[in-house]
Amino acid sequence: MSDNLTQTETQKENVARALDEIANVGKDFLNGNSEAREKLVASARELVTAAETPVESLLWHIWALPTRTVAARAAVDLKIFETAVHDGGKAKTDSELAAPTGASPALVKRIARTCVSMGMLDEQGPGLYAPNDLTRLLARPEYAAGITFCFDITQMPFAQLPTYLRDNKFENPQNGVDGPFQYAHKHTGHAFGWLMAHPEVFQAFHSYVHTLRRHRPSWVDMYPVQEHLVQGLKSGDASALVDVGGGLGEALQDFHAAVPQFTGKLVLQELPEVIAAAQAKGVDKDSRIELQVTDFFKPQSLKGARAYFMRSVLHDWPDEQCRIILGHLKDAMEPGYSRILISDCVLADQHAAWQHLSLDMYMMAQTSAQERTETEWRELITSCGLKVAGIYNKGEGNEGLIEVVLE
Numbered sequence: 001m002s003d004n005l006t007q008t009e010t011q012k013e014n015v016a017r018a019l020d021e022i023a024n025v026g027k028d029f030l031n032g033n034s035e036a037r038e039k040l041v042a043s044a045r046e047l048v049t050a051a052e053t054p055v056e057s058l059l060w061h062i063w064a065l066p067t068r069t070v071a072a073r074a075a076v077d078l079k080i081f082e083t084a085v086h087d088g089g090k091a092k093t094d095s096e097l098a099a100p101t102g103a104s105p106a107l108v109k110r111i112a113r114t115c116v117s118m119g120m121l122d123e124q125g126p127g128l129y130a131p132n133d134l135t136r137l138l139a140r141p142e143y144a145a146g147i148t149f150c151f152d153i154t155q156m157p158f159a160q161l162p163t164y165l166r167d168n169k170f171e172n173p174q175n176g177v178d179g180p181f182q183y184a185h186k187h188t189g190h191a192f193g194w195l196m197a198h199p200e201v202f203q204a205f206h207s208y209v210h211t212l213r214r215h216r217p218s219w220v221d222m223y224p225v226q227e228h229l230v231q232g233l234k235s236g237d238a239s240a241l242v243d244v245g246g247g248l249g250e251a252l253q254d255f256h257a258a259v260p261q262f263t264g265k266l267v268l269q270e271l272p273e274v275i276a277a278a279q280a281k282g283v284d285k286d287s288r289i290e291l292q293v294t295d296f297f298k299p300q301s302l303k304g305a306r307a308y309f310m311r312s313v314l315h316d317w318p319d320e321q322c323r324i325i326l327g328h329l330k331d332a333m334e335p336g337y338s339r340i341l342i343s344d345c346v347l348a349d350q351h352a353a354w355q356h357l358s359l360d361m362y363m364m365a366q367t368s369a370q371e372r373t374e375t376e377w378r379e380l381i382t383s384c385g386l387k388v389a390g391i392y393n394k395g396e397g398n399e400g401l402i403e404v405v406l407e
């Protein structure tokens, strides 16, 4: 093991390897290969890990990471990012950053300088702050909503998770109505019930998830939509693409814009509160989109649809509940024609992407559920008497698309 003063041979070898990798992928990136960018970021992270001593790594994890999350959340309430971009982004003192909220300039300085250490803000001199690209992003409510939602709903269950696991003899959380979320929030019922009672948090969820998705590959970019959905499309209910648990209808709106040649019905199925929110948002002004109140734990009313689409739905539920949801869809499918399309993370069996692993811990804390590896997806789907027809993916750490048909 190395200390802060001595470099070990292994450490030098690891650093040399990481530097070579950075030089190689860095060249590809500078030559305009856009796929090299993700590799460059991964290699740069490997270099940091290789160059750090184990003690530095430990301090990074126990000091830097948790405190930065808190500082970022406080910065949103203090409107630090919004204020920093005012007046064309001219540099501001801590007193100027504090003025809109009337907060203590001394407090704002402590939060702002921590934001600087995260690259969320630039520091042009002692106590003088200016926005950068990330500040400008976070000054927009739909991006800042990501910080608010992830912190407000999950930090309490995370803080209590070790105690919860100890109290429950280290069982893998599998009960969506009696798990880490209920333990920490002193809530009875599923996290979705809590969200319905906190509409501002639910809005923050839909806002940030929808916004961030625009920066990631869509399922229509990885799945052969033309061959598998458009060709051979029948009429009436059989023409429907049903978005089961489809939130505020963004996936259907995006699909409509991306695949205008799909002439079938677009049906949004959701809980009553979400359908009301979708109506209030004017989703049904698009005459192609039909809104239906649904409980996916009850039999599916729209039979023989072209496709039943579910995005980020099954990762909210343990296997037992997923089998009920899939079972109802299976009963509604027309053999040789209907399919279920699952848009969710498909984890690698080894060295899973950090995004997938982070979401897995979020799912554990929020809904006693999980992200699944390809093997786990196949086992779950086969156990319902259904068959995986194909798994499509694009890039690292994104949602994949699993096509499911009747056996």
Ligand SMILES: C[S@@+](CC[C@H](N)C(=O)[O-])C[C@H]1O[C@@H](n2cnc3c(N)ncnc32)[C@H](O)[C@@H]1O
Binding pocket: 192, 209, 244, 245, 246, 247, 248, 251, 269, 270, 271, 274, 294, 295, 296, 297, 310, 311, 312, 313, 316
């Ligand atoms: C993680 S969100 C995903 C929303 C949307 N599919 C998307 O990709 O943004 C899960 C959705 O499932 C819905 N949901 C939860 N329980 C449901 C139920 N029993 N029946 C129908 N929808 C439900 C929630 O209201 C929520 O909008």
